[in-house]
Amino acid sequence: MSIPPPTGPEQPQGPQQPPHHPQAAPDQQPPYPQAPHQQPYAQGPYPQGAYAQDPYQQQPYPQQPYPQGPYPQQPYQVWNQGYSPYNRPAPTNGLAVTALVLGILCFLPAVGAILGIIALTQIKKRGEQGKGFAIGGIVMSSIGVLLWVLALTTGGASDFWEGFSEAADDAGGVTFTVDKGECFNTPGGSLEGLAYDVDKVACDGEHDAEVFASFTLPSGSYPGYDEVTETADTKCYALQDQYAMDSWALPADVDVYYFTPTRQSWGLGDREITCMFGNTDETASLTGSLRNDETTLDEDQLAYLEAAHVLNVALDSAPEEPYVEDDLPGHKEWATRVSDALTEQAGLLRDHTFGSDASGAVDDIVKDLEAGQKEWAKAAKATDADTFYAHYDKGAEYIDATRTVTARKALGLATTPPTYEEGGSGEGDGGDGGELEV
Known part of the structure; x- marks a missing residue:
């Protein structure tokens, strides 16, 4: 009895019949090998359909390609998930x-x-x-x-790190250094804002600024813009008298400026503040050096200016309150400082032997200083504002700048007293000053 083919949509049509195998006796081997994947005959009621009366009808074949040829074949291999039949290249370490x-x-x-x-x-x-x-x-x-x-x-390593440091400085804005006594021009002609480079020039000709001092801030974290500029302002104004000792020689339009570190250059080790003179008019410049110190002055000039500096420092320490009645104790302390300075100044001038041309005029100044010292000492002991004003006015007359013109002329110093502006310090005070960050 033949075994009918499985039903399904792919069943071939026509008279062709699939090959069949004769039934073998129980004690005989079938003439053809049995496919290992075949299932045993189904048990139970026969399926309904065209071959329902056939007791040997098989269950439908497994879902796989229909075997071709006279022998049953193995099904196609199924690749497990995660495995590819294609060879992958080994990764690079x-x-x-x-x-x-x-x-x-x-x-x-x-x-x-x-x-x-x-x-x-x-x-x-x-x-x-x-x-x-x-x-x-x-x-x-x-x-x-x-x-x-x-x-x-x-030693090549040191050259390398030196070059690296210079490159880092360029990136952070520190591209130049200017020393005391040098003059320079800025690319934009301004001494305010950020500075990335300067052009050093001779001080004899026109220039934007002249350096008169520099100092280094202590190490540590960046103190902030306000603190840096406040320190620069205070110290630069205090140091100007050491470079330009004759404050009368400073033009009225000259003021103090300075270079300060930026936050970026601070991180690269920049701690230096550079103090300089500049013109308060950005469209104008300076001509000639403003330097007058031990390198340019003779002994008599130097002795006179050093003594005058003592009094100038005391006068500049006046209280912030301009009216005595608002701060009588503060003004009395100030009068004490001025009185002491007058005593010291008179002693310095008396101890130095001046040339014959200036000795007489200097002696007259000493007498004025001693008379003025007595009035300032009385002002320091005043019990009320009116008493203070009375002695203050008399003491101020003795130290009036015009009383020193004769001695200055004999010494070869500037003879035009500086102008005093409201709120300024007087001698050479030409403006508010300013600063440049580097």
Whole structure:
């Protein structure tokens, strides 16, 4: 009895019949091998349909291609999830690539060599690619180590770091230094704002500024813009008399300016504040040097100006309250400082032997100073504002600037008293000053 073919939409049409096998006796082997995947005949009621009366009808074949030919075939292999029948290339070891990069750049060469050795070990165990990269990194890194050793032994490292420091300075805005006594021009002609470079010029001709002092701020974190500028303002004004000792010689339109570190340059080690003279009119410039100190003055001029400086410092320490009645104790303390300064100034002038041309005029100044000292001492002991004003007025007459013109002329110093502006310090006070950040 023949075994009918399975039903389904793919059943071939027409007279063709699939091959069949004769039924074998129980004690005989079938003439053809049985397919290992076939299921035993189904048990139970026969299925309904065209072959419902056939007791040997099989269950529908498993879902697989219909076997061709006289022999049943194995089904196609099904690939398990996560496995590809295609060969994937082995990955490249990451440490090998890193070792090669460090070796080429000569950056941390010892690290590049170590990473290359580790990469070779990993490649061998994992079957990864990148052996050439690892070997190249080891070779290049070894050369880098030798170069570093050579640089350290020959001084080349110091040259490298010096160049690196200069490049960092350029990035942070510190691209120049100007020393005491030097003059320069700024690219924009202004002494306010940010400065990235200056053009040094001779002080004999026109220039924007002349440096008269510099000092260094203490190390630590950046103190802030306000604190830096306040420190610069206070110290630069105090230092100007050491460079331009004859304040009468300063033009009225000259004031104090300064370079200060920025937050960025501070991070690169910049701590210097540079003090300079500049013109208060941005459209104008300076001509000639303003320097008059021990390098340009003779002994008599230097002795006279050093004595005058003592009194100037005391006068500049006046209380913030302009009216005595608002702060009588503060004004009395100020009068005490002025009285002491007059005593010291008179002693300095008396102890120095001036030339014959100036000795008589200087003696007259000493007499005025001693008379003025008595009045300032009385003002320091005043019990009320009216008494203070009375002695203050008399004491101020003795130290009036016009009383020194004769002696100054004999000494060869400036003879035009400085102008005093409201709220200013007087001598050479030409404006509010300013600052540049570098």
